Amino acid sequence: MADTMRAALAGPSGTEACDQWWTAAESRPDQARVPADSSAAQTVRDADAWLAKIDAENYVVEPRKVAFTSGPQARFRLLQSWEGRVVEVFDEGFVAHLVDLTTPGIEEEVEIEFEEISPDDESLVVPGAVFYWSIGYLRSPSGSRTRASEIRFRRLPRWTRQDLDGIAERVAELKSRTGIGG
Amino acid sequence: MTGPPAAHEIEVTVLGPGLGESVLVHLGGGEWLIADCCVGRGGTAAPLVYLASLGVAPQAVRWLVATHWHDDHVRGFGDLVEACPDARVAHAAALEHDEFLGLVVSAEDLMLAGPSGVDEMRKAIEALHASGRGRPIPVGADKRLDQVAGSADRPPFEVWSLSPSDAAVYAALAEFATWAASPGGAKSAVGRPRRNHSAVALLVRVGAVCLLLGADLETVAAADQGWNAVLASTGRPQARSHFLKVPHHGSITAHHEGIWSDLLVGSPHAVVTPMRQGRVDLPREADVQRIAAATSNAWLTRSRSTSASPKRHKAVERTLRERPQPPRLLNVEPGRVTLRCPADGTTDWVVDAPDPAVRLMA
Numbered sequence: 001m002a003d004t005m006r007a008a009l010a011g012p013s014g015t016e017a018c019d020q021w022w023t024a025a026e027s028r029p030d031q032a033r034v035p036a037d038s039s040a041a042q043t044v045r046d047a048d049a050w051l052a053k054i055d056a057e058n059y060v061v062e063p064r065k066v067a068f069t070s071g072p073q074a075r076f077r078l079l080q081s082w083e084g085r086v087v088e089v090f091d092e093g094f095v096a097h098l099v100d101l102t103t104p105g106i107e108e109e110v111e112i113e114f115e116e117i118s119p120d121d122e123s124l125v126v127p128g129a130v131f132y133w134s135i136g137y138l139r140s141p142s143g144s145r146t147r148a149s150e151i152r153f154r155r156l157p158r159w160t161r162q163d164l165d166g167i168a169e170r171v172a173e174l175k176s177r178t179g180i181g182g
Numbered sequence: 183m184t185g186p187p188a189a190h191e192i193e194v195t196v197l198g199p200g201l202g203e204s205v206l207v208h209l210g211g212g213e214w215l216i217a218d219c220c221v222g223r224g225g226t227a228a229p230l231v232y233l234a235s236l237g238v239a240p241q242a243v244r245w246l247v248a249t250h251w252h253d254d255h256v257r258g259f260g261d262l263v264e265a266c267p268d269a270r271v272a273h274a275a276a277l278e279h280d281e282f283l284g285l286v287v288s289a290e291d292l293m294l295a296g297p298s299g300v301d302e303m304r305k306a307i308e309a310l311h312a313s314g315r316g317r318p319i320p321v322g323a324d325k326r327l328d329q330v331a332g333s334a335d336r337p338p339f340e341v342w343s344l345s346p347s348d349a350a351v352y353a354a355l356a357e358f359a360t361w362a363a364s365p366g367g368a369k370s371a372v373g374r375p376r377r378n379h380s381a382v383a384l385l386v387r388v389g390a391v392c393l394l395l396g397a398d399l400e401t402v403a404a405a406d407q408g409w410n411a412v413l414a415s416t417g418r419p420q421a422r423s424h425f426l427k428v429p430h431h432g433s434i435t436a437h438h439e440g441i442w443s444d445l446l447v448g449s450p451h452a453v454v455t456p457m458r459q460g461r462v463d464l465p466r467e468a469d470v471q472r473i474a475a476a477t478s479n480a481w482l483t484r485s486r487s488t489s490a491s492p493k494r495h496k497a498v499e500r501t502l503r504e505r506p507q508p509p510r511l512l513n514v515e516p517g518r519v520t521l522r523c524p525a526d527g528t529t530d531w532v533v534d535a536p537d538p539a540v541r542l543m544a
Contacts, residue, residue: 079494079495079497079498080494080495080498083294083296085294085296085371087459087460088459088460088461090461095459095460095461097253097296097512098509099294099296100492102494103492103494105225105513106492106511106513107201107296107511107512107513108509108510108511108512109458109459109460109509109510109512110505110507110508110509110510111460111461111506111507113506126368126370127370128361128370128371128372129368129370129371130292130294130370130371135497135498135501135502136497137497147497147500147501149501156292156368156369156370157369158366158367158368158369159363159364159365159366159367159368159369160365161365163288163291163363164363164364164365167284167287167288167291167363168284170287170290171280171283171284171286171287174283174286174287174307175283177311178307178308178310178311178317179311179316179317180278180283180307180317180318181278181279181280181283182317
């Protein structure tokens with residue numbers, strides 16, 4: 001399913017404006033519909049750009065308020081998403097702790113097989129790695145609708161010497177201010 | 183069993199697992215010690231909910247102890263520190279070192295939505311400081327944390343930490359170092375700890391009754407760490423305990439024959455909190471058999487029954503059902519086992535273990 005979704009999302013990279021906003025709220029009458037032009041909604045023209053935004057800005061979306069589409073060729077309607085952390089890796093997959101981004105406050109644990117993730121992401125699967133898991137509907141150019149599940153690992157920059165100096169400074173500040181470690 | 187315990191009555195209540203676990207001890211005279219914390223579905227610290235159900239105010243909490251920093255023991259601990267204005271707060275000595283504090287501050291850089299054990303310890307440190315109570319008290323082996331003489335209003339009590347040993351603290355620091363940020367290393371969340379080097383086991387003596395709270399302390403090969411070090415110590419109280427909070431969810435890795443032969447009276451009362459993380463599901467059947475053979479008074483706070491999944495969009499539920507294993511909900515209401523007896527130890531314990539708690543049978 002992930003491969004199907006990635007293939008469908010690999011269409012035009014979205015120079016055209018999104019022709020329609022799809023939000024999970026549309027299918028959940030218990031939740032208020034979010035205006036497409038609200039500050040929470042992000043105008044993102046294709047799924048890869050949306051995911052890249054997460055990677056580049058450590059950006060955590062509010063899934064009920066956000067939808068993404070790959071442009072006129074294929075559209076993804078987000079119904080559910082989680083932030084996951086890898087806690088244990090096996091030969092055939094991994095166990096992850098999930099934080100529900102659609103319904104705040106829910107935490108789960110799940111076992112995921114490597115075949116469910118992109119080959120590009122396999123090298124990122126180590127304890128502590130962070131990913132986002134989205135489930136929704138994928139509508140093809142012909143109008144057919146399929147359920148889709150996509151797991152995308154977060155790509156974070158590596159620690160730099162400057163980062164480490166910053167950590168040391170913040171540890172010193174914490175100790176000085178609170179007295180811990182004294 | 184309704185209302186708070188009498189001034190000269192001991193109570194031990196074990197909660198868990200929700201997100202985390204917790205042990206509450208009535209120290210007599212209306213004062214309480216809470217070791218670790220857990221939250222249920224609503225996200226509120228379960229020990230506070232339980233005390234409120236007895237009509238006990240948070241001001242009655244005299245001690246809060248974080249036995250270690252792992253997610254399955256400290257969720258909500260920061261809220262406990264905030265809510266209990268008169269409580270002294272203690273944690274394992276290893277958490278005072280730069281190796282751990284580096285993990286605490288570097289976790290901020292990851293901007294994750296979900297909380298973790300290091301976040302919880304940071305919250306506790308900040309809450310304690312903000313309330314003007316200073317810093318947590320670092321504890322290690324053979325340290326008497328508190329002692330109060332008896333009076334007409336209360337029995338005498340004392341609280342001891344039995345671990346971690348100095349060697350265990352150094353081992354914990356070595357583990358922290360493996361997760362520490364290093365130049366060129368990948369940024370990631372703190373991984374799941376594999377060992378419990380620095381867990382704080384407690385001995386609480388109230389009147390004539392002793393309680394051994396085993397935390398997650400394990401038995402390791404080294405003579406100077408884990409239960410080997412506790413058993414070999416001459417600096418701890420040598421009294422035998424009448425109650426055991428079974429260490430590390432009943433796992434064989436925390437078993438030591440000496441706990442049962444040297445630290446406990448015959449057929450003590452014991453409570454196990456189950457734990458499931460990934461493919462590890464504790465206690466295993468062999469663990470249950472071993473513990474039930476050691477005492478006929480052992481209880482499990484939650485049976486193995488699974489809990490319902492959260493309600494989601496039908497398409498999402500269908501997708502999850504098609505998986506080999508759907509996600510397992512962690513936000514469950516903690517189970518509870520409560521035991522009470524007079525502090526003079528003259529009569530048997532009264533046990534309240536409502537569903538889903540169960541008695542362990544051999």
